[in-house]
Amino acid sequence: MSWANGYDEHWNRDVGYGVPASCDHPGCSQVIDRGLSHICGGEPHGGEEACGLFFCLQHGGGNQCARCAAGAEPFAPTPDVPCWMQHKLTDSSWQKWRDENPDEVAQLRALINKDSTNG
Ligand SMILES: [Zn+2]
Ligand SMILES: [Zn+2]
Known part of the structure; x- marks a missing residue:
């Protein structure tokens, strides 16, 4: 890869x-x-x-x-950006992933819908 x-x-x-x-x-x-x-x-x-x-x-x-x-614990990671989630949901190169991960697809859809209603 x-x-x-x-x-x-x-x-x-x-x-x-x-x-x-x-x-x-x-x-x-x-x-x-x-x-x-x-x-x-x-x-x-x-x-x-x-x-x-x-x-x-x-x-x-x-x-x-x-x-x-500083030798401290790492920061908490930030969430993926909406345009990347959109890409995973729509791009043909992610078709196989979508077929194999229906739960994650549903999660992403929910996140994106929430974002768009917030403006
Ligand atoms: Zn670091
Ligand atoms: Zn920065």
């Missing part, structure tokens, strides 16, 4: 430079991708020492986030 699109078993989320996401720093809404240039630790899943969450450049993406730099 290429790093364009993978799955992080530790944080239970899609990773790779093909995945748009917002920075995992609390309160930061900078949109990045979950590629190696944004990962804390600079290697897949953050390597041995880092959390493997994804940050914009100001918050340590590709290097270390504030928590790892």
Whole structure:
């Protein structure tokens, strides 16, 4: 599997430079991708020492986030961005995943519907 699109078993989320996401720093809404240039630790899943969450450049993406730099517990990961959920629900490359994961599909649909009613 290429790093364009993978799955992080530790944080239970899609990773790779093909995945748009917002920075995992609390309160930061900078949109990045979950590629190696944004990962804390600079290697897949953050390597041995880092959390493997994804940050914009100001918050340590590709290097270390504030928590790892301080030797503290990692930040809580931010949810996937709506456009990525939409992609998983509609893109043909995710058809197989949708067939195999009906529960997650239902969850995503519910999340997206909630978002759109909130404006
Ligand atoms: Zn970190
Ligand atoms: Zn940030």
